[in-house]
Amino acid sequence: MNPSRDQILNSIRRSLKRGALAPEAAAACETRLATHRRNLIPARAQTLPPRGQVELFIKMAETVNATVARVKQAADVPAAIADYLSRLNLPSRLVRAPDPVLDALPWSEWPLLETRRGVAEDSDPVGVTACFAAVAETGTLMLHSGAASPTRNNFLPDTHVVVLRASQVAAAYEDGWDKLRAARSRDGNFAMPRTVNFITGPSRTADIEQKIELGAHGPRRLHIVLIDDGEAA
Amino acid sequence: MKATSRAFKANARHALGDPNLQRAMINLRTGFAERRAHAVARLPEWEALREQAVAIKKDALAHLDFYLEAFEQKVIANGGQVHWCRDAAEANETVLAICRRLDAKTVTKGKTMIGEEIGINDHLAANGVTPVETDLGEYIIQIRHEPPSHIIAPAVHLVKEQIAQSFRETHRDLDPARPLQDSRQMCDEARAVLRPRFLAADVGITGANFLVAETGSSIIVTNEGNGDLTQTLPKAHIVLASLEKVVPTLEDAATILRLLARSATGQEFSAYTTVSTGPRRRDDADGPGEYHVVLLDNGRSALLGGEFEDMLRCIRCAACLNHCPVYRAIGGQSYGWVYPGPMGSVLTPSLIGIEAAGNLPNASTFCGQCESVCPMKIPLPKMMRHWREREFQRHLPPAAYQLGLAAWAFFARRPALYRLAADIGARILGYAGRARGRFRALPFAAGWTRTRDMPAPEGRSFMSLWAARQSAKRSAK
Numbered sequence: 001m002n003p004s005r006d007q008i009l010n011s012i013r014r015s016l017k018r019g020a021l022a023p024e025a026a027a028a029c030e031t032r033l034a035t036h037r038r039n040l041i042p043a044r045a046q047t048l049p050p051r052g053q054v055e056l057f058i059k060m061a062e063t064v065n066a067t068v069a070r071v072k073q074a075a076d077v078p079a080a081i082a083d084y085l086s087r088l089n090l091p092s093r094l095v096r097a098p099d100p101v102l103d104a105l106p107w108s109e110w111p112l113l114e115t116r117r118g119v120a121e122d123s124d125p126v127g128v129t130a131c132f133a134a135v136a137e138t139g140t141l142m143l144h145s146g147a148a149s150p151t152r153n154n155f156l157p158d159t160h161v162v163v164l165r166a167s168q169v170a171a172a173y174e175d176g177w178d179k180l181r182a183a184r185s186r187d188g189n190f191a192m193p194r195t196v197n198f199i200t201g202p203s204r205t206a207d208i209e210q211k212i213e214l215g216a217h218g219p220r221r222l223h224i225v226l227i228d229d230g231e232a233a
Numbered sequence: 234m235k236a237t238s239r240a241f242k243a244n245a246r247h248a249l250g251d252p253n254l255q256r257a258m259i260n261l262r263t264g265f266a267e268r269r270a271h272a273v274a275r276l277p278e279w280e281a282l283r284e285q286a287v288a289i290k291k292d293a294l295a296h297l298d299f300y301l302e303a304f305e306q307k308v309i310a311n312g313g314q315v316h317w318c319r320d321a322a323e324a325n326e327t328v329l330a331i332c333r334r335l336d337a338k339t340v341t342k343g344k345t346m347i348g349e350e351i352g353i354n355d356h357l358a359a360n361g362v363t364p365v366e367t368d369l370g371e372y373i374i375q376i377r378h379e380p381p382s383h384i385i386a387p388a389v390h391l392v393k394e395q396i397a398q399s400f401r402e403t404h405r406d407l408d409p410a411r412p413l414q415d416s417r418q419m420c421d422e423a424r425a426v427l428r429p430r431f432l433a434a435d436v437g438i439t440g441a442n443f444l445v446a447e448t449g450s451s452i453i454v455t456n457e458g459n460g461d462l463t464q465t466l467p468k469a470h471i472v473l474a475s476l477e478k479v480v481p482t483l484e485d486a487a488t489i490l491r492l493l494a495r496s497a498t499g500q501e502f503s504a505y506t507t508v509s510t511g512p513r514r515r516d517d518a519d520g521p522g523e524y525h526v527v528l529l530d531n532g533r534s535a536l537l538g539g540e541f542e543d544m545l546r547c548i549r550c551a552a553c554l555n556h557c558p559v560y561r562a563i564g565g566q567s568y569g570w571v572y573p574g575p576m577g578s579v580l581t582p583s584l585i586g587i588e589a590a591g592n593l594p595n596a597s598t599f600c601g602q603c604e605s606v607c608p609m610k611i612p613l614p615k616m617m618r619h620w621r622e623r624e625f626q627r628h629l630p631p632a633a634y635q636l637g638l639a640a641w642a643f644f645a646r647r648p649a650l651y652r653l654a655a656d657i658g659a660r661i662l663g664y665a666g667r668a669r670g671r672f673r674a675l676p677f678a679a680g681w682t683r684t685r686d687m688p689a690p691e692g693r694s695f696m697s698l699w700a701a702r703q704s705a706k707r708s709a710k
Contacts, residue, residue, distance in 0.1 A: 005317035008476070008530045012298045015537035021299050029299045032292075032481050033447045039285045039488040042278045060501065098518065119518050122432055138502040150518035151465045155458050173487040192311065192448045194513050194520045195465070198506035203458040206498070207370035207386060208416035209257065209393050210264030216369055217424060217431075218458020218505070 045136040045171035053136040057169045060139025064201030066222040078110040080225050094126040099148040101130040120153040127157035133176045134169045140200045142176045144193040151195045160219035165227045234352045238569035241592035248563040254390045265555040268499025289485045290546040300446040300479045307449025311511030313524035321351035324529050332362045337435035343460035344368040345440030347473040349571045365430045367459035376403045382565035385551045390564040437463040441474035447482040450510040454503045469523035477545040492608035496550035532584045546609040553603035575603035579616045594620035655694040663692030
């Protein structure tokens with residue numbers, strides 16, 4: 001085989017003063033990889049009821065400069081986005097990810113919103129995406145790549161608007177992983193997406209004299225439209 | 234990267250006299266150290282999480298061969314490739330070969346310390362491929378042709394006036410009269426300059442904070458979003474990772490991630506934590522067509538099982554730098570290689586040899602701050618002591634130092650003689666210094682008195698005063 005690979009593995013084993021792992025030890029490692037054992041998860045979000053987790057998510061997201069608008073039902077989302085853009089005097093031209101969740105929204109009732117469906121280009125000022133889940137612990141959104149969710153839509157536009165249902169809010173990152181495994185496993189085979197993005201607030205940097213500036217290379221603004229569907233996870 | 238650690242003392246002297254650096258380093262205290270303290274205070278489970286994180290890494294290192302092979306299998310199953318590289322030269326050749334095959338003109342880069350370690354930028358540039366750093370701090374030092382001074386904030390040693398000047402010298406097509414007084418303006422300028430570079434790049438290179446054996450994923454943690462544009466837009470994503478970055482599961486990564494951002498910047502979680510697994514899938518709307526992991530050893534496998542194994546737990550959060558009085562006084566470039574501060578003082582001699590880096594383990598006051606803030610509980614002072622011992626055993630320190638230490642050891646092994654000599658010394662110095670109460674200069678101690686005065690002793694040593702006091706007590710009874 002590849003000589004570098006063999007040399008490195010041999011060097012590791014020599015340093016550990018053993019050969020390849022004994023079958024029992026290897027089996028124990030296999031089990032460790034297969035069982036997704038959880039380590040300690042902070043009580044912060046875990047001990048809260050679902051409603052409390054949604055409130056914590058909003059609080060934590062706002063702490064890191066995201067903004068959150070709450071609507072009663074999915075049909076109200078375009079209105080909320082139009083309102084947000086006009087309040088901040090932002091262009092009402094948006095690219096939305098080719099996601100069935102977004103397709104189902106009544107965009108045509110808002111003719112002043114100029115929407116395009118597809119993959120974001122550099123010239124798109126506003127991007128609207130759905131998301132896979134959210135993590136209350138730190139106000140974090142969880143998105144993954146796919147046919148309906150191009151990754152670049154999360155990063156190229158100056159303003160990123162994310163549509164989230166309250167029932168998608170979970171306590172911890174580990175809950176997000178379990179949801180993903182459940183959603184993408186078939187016959188015991190888990191298909192990991194190419195990219196999973198955990199997003200906590202808009203892009204930022206402190207590389208010049210430690211002063212925090214938003215909008216380094218990714219979105220300058222992160223706006224979350226939360227559909228309060230009353231049935232938190 | 235070429236090491237200049239031998240010149241540490243001259244470098245440090247230079248840094249102490251650099252007014253810009255001294256002004257910039259003040260920001261470290263309020264920026265990183267205070268924010269970290271607040272973040273830790275907000276998480277009651279902090280200590281328990283540290284214990285678990287240490288256990289995760291110990292398990293990963295004890296079974297490193299197994300987890301690396303498992304990681305490789307998953308990368309291949311997802312359509313990617315793992316390139317095992319023994320040293321910097323092999324890693325550089327691997328990256329260049331991929332770039333050449335793809336006919337790459339420019340390569341965008343997210344921040345990678347492994348990239349600095351192997352000197353990938355110079356290698357690519359020498360072979361006709363233009364590397365473009367995209368992390369704002371890395372971009373600043375790239376246009377200034379400087380090495381990074383901090384492992385997560387590479388330009389922390391600069392003040393904004395220096396950065397503005399570099400921008401004016403580099404971005405010559407922009408209006409020379411434009412205002413560049415504050416970080417907002419410079420941030421916007423860098424964003425505008427780098428956006429077309431992201432879109433034009435043929436290959437994107439990032440580092441890795443973790444490799445996950447369970448899924449064959451690499452994870453990066455960033456705040457700017459540059460790492461994401463770097464890996465999403467080009468034809469290929471190359472990950473530069475050293476082999477100790479592997480953890481067993483996504484759950485294990487989640488646990489250590491809870492420590493990483495809080496230790497590094499005092500954030501609850503970084504803005505972007507990105508988990509990348511293989512190239513774009515057949516029905517994906519975007520993403521890189523190729524995914525390569527360049528897995529670098531460069532001396533690390535030899536550290537396993539020895540007295541420096543604990544160093545392989547390091548997650549590069551830089552908390553030890555931010556809390557080190559020596560680092561805060563002189564900045565990172567004085568250390569003369571990729572990794573500065575306490576973690577560098579242990580890692581650098583491990584990777585480039587104690588002959589080239591002997592000054593570094595001595596650049597410590599042993600105050601212990603580094604170990605107490607290290608999320609992975611790495612015993613940094615102990616390991617610096619190990620290096621000092623090795624250095625001494627190999628007779629590397631200067632002759633005068635060794636002679637002095639031997640003389641001290643002679644007396645230290647003979648307590649009665651030691652006390653007598655100390656008492657005589659204290660009496661002589663006390664008598665000689667009775668007028669002023671301090672000395673501006675002392676024979677054989679010019680190095681010490683050059684920057685401070687030596688207080689004159691009161692006239693007797695502690696041991697002789699103590700003995701006198703005890704015998705007075707006894708006779709009073």
